[in-house]
Amino acid sequence: MPRKPTLRWMAVAAAAFSVVAVGSSSATVSAAPTRPSPGTAACATAPDLARVRAGSTAKEPELYSTNEANAYGVIKDAPRMPNGSVHIPTVFHVVSDHTLSTTEKARWERLIAAQMTVLNDSYSGRTAPDAANSPFRFSLTRIDYTVNARWYTVTPGKTERDMKKALYTGNSETLNVYSANIGGGLLGWSYFPKGYNNGRDFIDGVVMLDESMPGGTAGKYAQGDTLTHEVGHWLMLEHTFKGGCSASGDFVADTPREAVPQFDCPTGADTCTAPGADPIHNFMDYTQDSCMDMFTRGQVERMNDAWVAFRRIPTS
Ligand SMILES: [Zn+2]
Secondary structure (H helix, E strand, O other): OOOOOOOOOOOOOOOEEEEOOOOOOOEEEEOOOOOOOOOOOOOOOOOEEOOEOOOOOOOOOOOOOHHHHHHHHOOOOOOOOOOOOEEEEEEEEEEEOOOOOHHHHHHHHHHHHHHHHHHHHHHOOOOOOOOOOOOEEEEEEEEEEEEOHHHHOOOOOHHHHHHHHHHOOOOOOOEEEEEEOOOOOEOEEEOOOOOOOOOOHHHOOEEEEHHHOOOOOOHHHOOOHHHHHHHHHHOOOOOOOOOOOOOOOOOOOOOOOOOOOOOOOOOOOOOOOOOOOOOOOEOOOOOOOOOOOEOOHHHHHHHHHHHHHHHOOOOO
């Protein structure tokens, strides 16, 4: 199917989407410009499954239906909120397979505190000279502990739903983080903002590998950027390699196109003929933590607009 020529910005009416389904290879489809109403998507609770550990045998499990991609390719433009003006209450649900000792709890509390610093630095533009600042800041409001051997190795699906039904708290503005020894060779996964959950709002939030927090044991993925990346999805960002070299790409104009996810830190990689080297330093690629250190201004605008459209609760 031929791709339609499109503008590369979020307010584009029609776009080509790359759809990757579990157990199948990549396919590109042309999506109609209409926006389906929430709940009409075929895979209404499909997560945007995120970072896969390099060298893992796990297949990229990202799953979109055409309707979902279409629904969220277009986000209404909103005024830019001031930097640091949106305070997001953040709840950590720590899941373990045994009752944690005082020492173990103290360690998680240290790691979580370091994680919150990384998250706020990343969304404040403090991680690189060319990193964009954003409206978003995160405040730790609660840590709770749950002992459940099944949830401890959670993967997407029924176990995840059981866990979240029991532990989810807050509303569309609350960031629920589930920290566990997740399975599937994944570092984490998360969901795009409200709109398609339709009565299953408990599914919202981020699930991540506990040892990916700063000071954890996940090696090159233990500097806390997994949560930064997942929260990017939670705020509606796509991967920078979304759409490959297509014009629509990740629906953000200032992220250079990229044909494939990049791992490690391949300096100079340039997989598309369009201008710009692959954005290997972007938080929304798959590179290792020491390599990723920035969001672009365009990505911040997309998150800004998605917050207004899908997460912000009207105050009047
Ligand atoms: Zn991701």
